[in-house]
Amino acid sequence: MAIQCDICIIGGGPAGSVLASRLAAWGWNVIVVERAAFPRRHLGESLSPGVLPLLETIGAADAIESAGFTRVRRVSVDWDVATERDDPAGRGLLVDRGRFDRLLLDHARGRGARVLQPARAGRRRWTGSAWEVEVTLGTRPMTLQATFLADASGRGGITGSRRPTGARTVALHGYWEGKGLPSHPKIEAGPNRWHWGVPLPDGSYNTLVFLDPADLKTMSGTLGEKFHTLLAGSGLIPRGAEAFLSGPVRACDATPYLDEACVSDAFIRVGDAALALDPLSSSGVQKAIQSALSGSVVVNTLLRRPESAELARQYFLHSLSEASARHQEWAGAYYGLVACRRADPFWQKRATGVASGPLSPEMGEGIAGLTPETRLRLSPDVRIRQVPCVGDSFIEARPAVCSTALGTPVAYLGGVELVPLICGVRDGMTVRELVTNWSRDMAPARGMESLRWMVSRGLLIAGAARQAAEKGGGS
Numbered sequence: 001m002a003i004q005c006d007i008c009i010i011g012g013g014p015a016g017s018v019l020a021s022r023l024a025a026w027g028w029n030v031i032v033v034e035r036a037a038f039p040r041r042h043l044g045e046s047l048s049p050g051v052l053p054l055l056e057t058i059g060a061a062d063a064i065e066s067a068g069f070t071r072v073r074r075v076s077v078d079w080d081v082a083t084e085r086d087d088p089a090g091r092g093l094l095v096d097r098g099r100f101d102r103l104l105l106d107h108a109r110g111r112g113a114r115v116l117q118p119a120r121a122g123r124r125r126w127t128g129s130a131w132e133v134e135v136t137l138g139t140r141p142m143t144l145q146a147t148f149l150a151d152a153s154g155r156g157g158i159t160g161s162r163r164p165t166g167a168r169t170v171a172l173h174g175y176w177e178g179k180g181l182p183s184h185p186k187i188e189a190g191p192n193r194w195h196w197g198v199p200l201p202d203g204s205y206n207t208l209v210f211l212d213p214a215d216l217k218t219m220s221g222t223l224g225e226k227f228h229t230l231l232a233g234s235g236l237i238p239r240g241a242e243a244f245l246s247g248p249v250r251a252c253d254a255t256p257y258l259d260e261a262c263v264s265d266a267f268i269r270v271g272d273a274a275l276a277l278d279p280l281s282s283s284g285v286q287k288a289i290q291s292a293l294s295g296s297v298v299v300n301t302l303l304r305r306p307e308s309a310e311l312a313r314q315y316f317l318h319s320l321s322e323a324s325a326r327h328q329e330w331a332g333a334y335y336g337l338v339a340c341r342r343a344d345p346f347w348q349k350r351a352t353g354v355a356s357g358p359l360s361p362e363m364g365e366g367i368a369g370l371t372p373e374t375r376l377r378l379s380p381d382v383r384i385r386q387v388p389c390v391g392d393s394f395i396e397a398r399p400a401v402c403s404t405a406l407g408t409p410v411a412y413l414g415g416v417e418l419v420p421l422i423c424g425v426r427d428g429m430t431v432r433e434l435v436t437n438w439s440r441d442m443a444p445a446r447g448m449e450s451l452r453w454m455v456s457r458g459l460l461i462a463g464a465a466r467q468a469a470e471k472g473g474g475s
């Protein structure tokens with residue numbers, strides 16, 4: 001039995017569903033092949049504040065907001081210092097990924113995508129003019145013929161040519177139920193590992209331990225025993241809690257990676273199939289959705305404007321590489337906060353920069369030497385020019401920031417246009433003033449991350465005030 005479609009998407013997680021919603025809404029005949037029956041448990045339950053705004057772009061935010069998932073208003077962080085991070089607006093979400101993923105897949109169905117589920121995609125073959133994908137729907141084998149193939153099969157799906165972009169890491173996790181469990185998430189640094197507790201909307205509590213696979217190997221006992229030993233050294237389960245593990249302890253790879261073979265004229269990888277971030281940022285789902293949104297524009301361009309195919313491919317690879325590099329830098333600095341006081345190889349291996357500590361609870365952490373009062377100026381090397389970028393439905397020319405140090409021009413920084421941010425810089429502005437000005441377009445933590453990136457790339461230079469004073473001028 002053969003089924004025809006324009007675009008076959010393997011995987012119905014957030015990336016696959018968002019890609020399907022977009023492409024089906026643009027009139028493409030889309031089929032999503034998802035091997036699991038939903039709802040099912042899946043890691044990635046703590047969603048960063050950027051997820052809902054991204055879902056608004058495909059009209060799915062209302063369905064998620066009205067599902068009653070838990071808003072994150074407080075996170076306990078015991079990293080370089082012990083602190084409570086409050087967000088009264090509750091912009092982050094704690095979700096049951098079974099329900100969350102089902103809502104997004106239903107949204108794709110509502111946009112006209114067909115879904116085969118539970119159906120496993122097996123061998124794939126390019127005939128020279130189309131893809132043939134072997135699919136097993138339940139127990140029934142069938143062949144899918146598609147003009148375009150998208151891999152959205154996630155970390156545990158089809159492996160391509162993944163290059164690790166950080167230290168090898170394994171995550172052990174288990175779900176708890178019972179009384180006295182924490183009501184808000186907790187992140188803490190341990191001796192040669194870090195711990196994460198995530199309370200879920202159904203009352204269960206996911207506990208995760210991230211460590212070096214080599215360290216796990218040296219421990220004796222079963223996986224469950226190792227997990228209990230590691231957890232006993234954490235503060236995730238409060239004393240006096242009457243709780244029990246409601247399922248098996250599982251281990252999974254949590255190493256960040258990038259697959260540079262992520263796009264060709266008839267193939268794309270989106271979400272974790274292309275780029276996986278260090279879970280420390282808890283922004284994997286946000287990044288997966290972002291790559292699906294930009295990936296949809298790339299696919300549309302490849303199919304409808306083949307004359308722009310080269311631009312579209314270049315754009316996609318560049319945007320993923322840039323996101324990976326930026327994230328690596330952020331993660332390195334964040335591990336660096338602990339590496340300052342812990343000599344264990346776990347921390348030293350992961351730290352690439354020593355951060356100076358939190359600027360303010362909303363602003364996140366700074367990089368060496370930067371304080372909220374540091375004055376900044378724009379590098380004289382910065383220029384603006386037109387480059388190919390993602391538009392509403394095609395890759396188009398847009399203004400981008402260029403500089404010698406930057407190498408490739410950059411138009412967007414994590415989905416936000418860079419040129420308006422750069423144009424907002426006035427000589428002598430402080431870090432605090434700039435991040436506050438940008439807060440109209442992005443959250444302060446994100447603004448701080450962008451600012452750090454601009455300083456590290458030499459677009460912004462610290463020390464404008466002193467220079468201005470030396471010249472006898474004000475700011």
Ligand SMILES: Cc1cc2nc3c(=O)[nH]c(=O)nc-3n(C[C@H](O)[C@H](O)[C@H](O)COP(=O)(O)OP(=O)(O)OC[C@H]3O[C@@H](n4cnc5c(N)ncnc54)[C@H](O)[C@@H]3O)c2cc1C
Pocket residue numbers: 010011012013014015016033034035036042043044045046047048119120121122152153154155156157158171208252253254270271272273279282283284285286288
């Ligand atoms: C330990 C750990 C903790 C994490 N915690 C967080 C967190 O708190 N917050 C966060 O934002 N991110 C987190 N992440 C990252 C997050 O899980 C992923 O970034 C996100 O799920 C990626 O979405 P996706 O759609 O690309 O892939 P997935 O969500 O993995 O979806 C892929 C889908 O493809 C299907 N599939 C796979 N192979 C096939 C096949 N052959 N045929 C058919 N279907 C197939 C799977 O069943 C699955 O439903 C974490 C990651 C790890 C490793």
